[in-house]
Amino acid sequence: MKIFSAAQIREADAYTIAHEPVSSAMLMERAAAACAGWLRARFMADTPLYIFCGKGNNGGDGLVIARLLLLRGYNVEVYVVHNSDKTSADRAANYTLLEKEHPHLLHHIHARHDFPTLAPGALVIDAIFGTGLSRPVDGWVAGILHSISELKDRHTIVAIDMPSGVMADGSSLHAPCVHARYTLSFEFYKLAFLLPENAERVGELHILPIGLHPTYIAQTTTPYHIIDEQTIRTIYQPRKPFSHKGTFGHALLIAGSFGKMGAAVLAAKACLRAGVGLLTLHVPRCGYEIIQSTVPAAMCVAEVEEQYSIHFHEGLNPAYKCIGVGPGIGTETATARSLERLLEAVKAPMVLDADALNIIGTYPALLQKVPKNSLLTPHPKEFERLFGATSDDFERLSLLGKKAVELQLYILLKGRYTAIACPDGAVYFNTTGNPGMATGGSGDVLTGILTSLLAQGYSPKAAIVFGVWLHGSAGDQAAARLSEEALLPEDIIDSLGQVFIRLSPDKRI
Numbered sequence: 001m002k003i004f005s006a007a008q009i010r011e012a013d014a015y016t017i018a019h020e021p022v023s024s025a026m027l028m029e030r031a032a033a034a035c036a037g038w039l040r041a042r043f044m045a046d047t048p049l050y051i052f053c054g055k056g057n058n059g060g061d062g063l064v065i066a067r068l069l070l071l072r073g074y075n076v077e078v079y080v081v082h083n084s085d086k087t088s089a090d091r092a093a094n095y096t097l098l099e100k101e102h103p104h105l106l107h108h109i110h111a112r113h114d115f116p117t118l119a120p121g122a123l124v125i126d127a128i129f130g131t132g133l134s135r136p137v138d139g140w141v142a143g144i145l146h147s148i149s150e151l152k153d154r155h156t157i158v159a160i161d162m163p164s165g166v167m168a169d170g171s172s173l174h175a176p177c178v179h180a181r182y183t184l185s186f187e188f189y190k191l192a193f194l195l196p197e198n199a200e201r202v203g204e205l206h207i208l209p210i211g212l213h214p215t216y217i218a219q220t221t222t223p224y225h226i227i228d229e230q231t232i233r234t235i236y237q238p239r240k241p242f243s244h245k246g247t248f249g250h251a252l253l254i255a256g257s258f259g260k261m262g263a264a265v266l267a268a269k270a271c272l273r274a275g276v277g278l279l280t281l282h283v284p285r286c287g288y289e290i291i292q293s294t295v296p297a298a299m300c301v302a303e304v305e306e307q308y309s310i311h312f313h314e315g316l317n318p319a320y321k322c323i324g325v326g327p328g329i330g331t332e333t334a335t336a337r338s339l340e341r342l343l344e345a346v347k348a349p350m351v352l353d354a355d356a357l358n359i360i361g362t363y364p365a366l367l368q369k370v371p372k373n374s375l376l377t378p379h380p381k382e383f384e385r386l387f388g389a390t391s392d393d394f395e396r397l398s399l400l401g402k403k404a405v406e407l408q409l410y411i412l413l414k415g416r417y418t419a420i421a422c423p424d425g426a427v428y429f430n431t432t433g434n435p436g437m438a439t440g441g442s443g444d445v446l447t448g449i450l451t452s453l454l455a456q457g458y459s460p461k462a463a464i465v466f467g468v469w470l471h472g473s474a475g476d477q478a479a480a481r482l483s484e485e486a487l488l489p490e491d492i493i494d495s496l497g498q499v500f501i502r503l504s505p506d507k508r509i
C-alpha cells in the first residue's frame with residue numbers, strides 16, 4: 001500500500017473528479033459519510049456533540065458530518081473557527097446548506113475566549129485543519145488547538161483526516177496540535193502517522209476508504225509503502241514436496257556470551273522455526289551445554305574462550321548461506337577485532353544486530369566493510385550510536401533512507417511501525433506487532449528470522465520485508481492468546497507456525 005504526500009493526495013482527489021462521475025462536493029460527501037457511519041456505530045445519538053470546523057475542505061467535511069448526524073437525530077453544535085478570511089467553494093456551499101436548515105446550531109470563534117464550555121461526556125470532532133496545513137499554526141488559532149487538547153481526559157476527541165496542527169509530510173514536533181483519541185483518515189496512511197513523535201496526537205488510527213481512483217494510485221510513485229498481507233503472499237514461498245534440508249540453506253548464528261546465552265537460544269529457535277534447513281551456532285565455551293540441551297536441532301561450535309566469542313572469523317564453513325551476528329556477543333575489543341575480520345572475509349549479505357551494531361558504532365570505519373545488501377536491524381538507540389542524533393523523527397527517517405542508499409544496505413529502524421530503508425531508496429513500514437513485544441529478547445527473535453529467510457534463498461529485500469512482517473504477526477497471534485503483558489519472546493517464536501499456516505490455507509488440517 002502506497003503512502004502519498006499531501007500534494008499527491010490532492011492530485012488523487014483531482015484525478016478521481018476528472019475520471020469518475022463524481023464532483024468534488026460528492027467526494028466531500030463520501031468522506032463525511034464514512035466518518036458519520038463510523039461515529040454512529042460507536043456513539044449514541046444523545047451524546048453531546050461539538051464539531052469544530054476550519055475554513056478549508058477539512059472544515060467542509062465537519063459541516064457535512066454535522067448535517068448527516070442531525071438527520072439521524074444527533075445532538076450537534078457546530079463551531080466555525082475563523083482561521084482565515086478565505087474559504088473553499090465546497091465548504092462554503094455546505095455552510096450555506098447548514099445555515100439554511102439549522103442557523104441556531106452554528107457558532108463562531110474569532111478569538112480564544114470564544115471557546116465554549118462543553119457538556120459532560122461530550123464528543124468533540126476536530127475538523128479544523130487536514131492535509132492543507134501549510135505552516136505551523138500560531139496565534140489564537142493555536143490557542144484553540146490547545147483548548148481542544150486540554151479536553152482529552154474528560155471528553156472523546158475524534159480528528160477528521162489529520163489531528164489539526166499535524167503536518168502530513170514534515171515534522172510538527174514543536175507545533176501546537178490537537179491530541180486526538182481517534183483519527184479517522186481518508187484512504188491513505190500519512191507519513192506523519194507512522195512516526196513516534198505524533199503517536200499521542202493521532203491516537204487510534206482508522207483509515208476509511210473513500211474510493212479514490214485506482215489508476216492514479218497504481219500509476220503514482222512514492223518511496224514510502226505500508227507492508228500489507230497481499231504483498232507478503234506474493235513473497236512467501238511454500239515448500240515443494242520434494243524439497244530436503246539442503247533446499248533451505250545452512251545458517252550460522254554468532255550470538256551469546258556469559259550471562260547472555262538467552263539471546264543465542266532465542267535467535268536460534270526463531271531461525272529454525274522460520275524454516276532454515278541447517279543451523280550452526282557459534283558460541284563461547286560457557287554456551288556449549290546450553291545450546292546443545294535447549295536447541296537440539298542446531299549444531300554448535302564452541303570456542304576455547306570461556307566467556308566471549310573472539311575467533312568467529314576463523315574456519316568459516318563455505319556451506320553457510322547466511323551469517324547472522326550480534327545478539328548478546330558483547331563489545332570486548334577482541335570480539336570487535338573478530339567482527340572486523342569476519343566482515344572482511346564474508347561477501348554474501350549478512351544480518352547484523354545488537355552488539356555487532358554497537359561495535360560498529362564505536363568503530364565507524366567498519367561500516368564500509370559490511371557486505372553490500374546486508375541487513376542491519378538497529379533499535380532507535382543503536383541507530384543513534386551508528387549514525388548520530390537527529391532533531392526530529394522526519395530528520396531521522398531521512399537519515400535512515402540516505403544511509404541505506406549511500407552504503408547499499410537494508411537498514412531498519414525498530415518501533416511501533418518499523419521502517420525498512422532499502423538501497424534503491426524505497427522505505428517500507430510494518431504495521432504488525434504490538435507493545436507486548438517490548439520485552440528484551442524480541443529483537444533476537446527477529447535476527448533469527450531474518451538470518452533464516454536469507455539462508456533459505458529469499459532475496460535481501462524479500463527477507464527483510466517478510467521477516468519483519470512475520471515477526472510482528474507472530475507477536476500479534478501470541479498476544480491474542482496470552483495478552484500483551486504476559487507475552488515473552490519465546491511466545492513469538494511459538495506462534496510463527498500459526499502465521500505460516502495462515503499464509504498457506506491449503507495446509508490447514
Ligand SMILES: NC(=O)C1=CN([C@@H]2O[C@H](COP(=O)(O)OP(=O)(O)OC[C@H]3O[C@@H](n4cnc5c(N)ncnc54)[C@H](OP(=O)(O)O)[C@@H]3O)[C@@H](O)[C@H]2O)[C@@H](O)CC1
Nearest residue numbers: 013028055056057058084129130131132134135136137161
Ligand atoms: N482526497 C481526499 O482525501 C479528500 C479530502 N477532503 C478533505 O479536504 C482536506 C484538505 O482540504 P484543504 O486542502 O482545503 O485544506 P485544509 O486541511 O482544510 O486546510 C486549509 C485551511 O487551513 C488554513 N491554513 C493552512 N495553514 C494554516 C495555519 N498554519 N494557520 C492557520 N490557518 C492555516 C487555510 O487558510 P489560508 O492559508 O487559505 O489562509 C485554509 O483555511 C482533507 O484533509 C480532507 O479533510 C475531503 O473533503 C474530500 C476528499
Ligand SMILES: Nc1ncnc2c1ncn2[C@@H]1O[C@H](COP(=O)(O)OP(=O)(O)O)[C@@H](O)[C@H]1O
Nearest residue numbers: 379415416433434435437438440441442443444
Ligand atoms: N509497541 C510495539 N509495537 C510493535 N512492535 C514492537 C513494539 N515494541 C517493540 N516492538 C518490536 O519488538 C522488537 C524489539 O527489539 P529490540 O528493541 O531490539 O529488543 P531486544 O534487543 O531487547 O531483543 C522490535 O522488532 C520492535 O519492532
Ligand SMILES: [K+]
Nearest residue numbers: 126129162164
Ligand atoms: K482535523
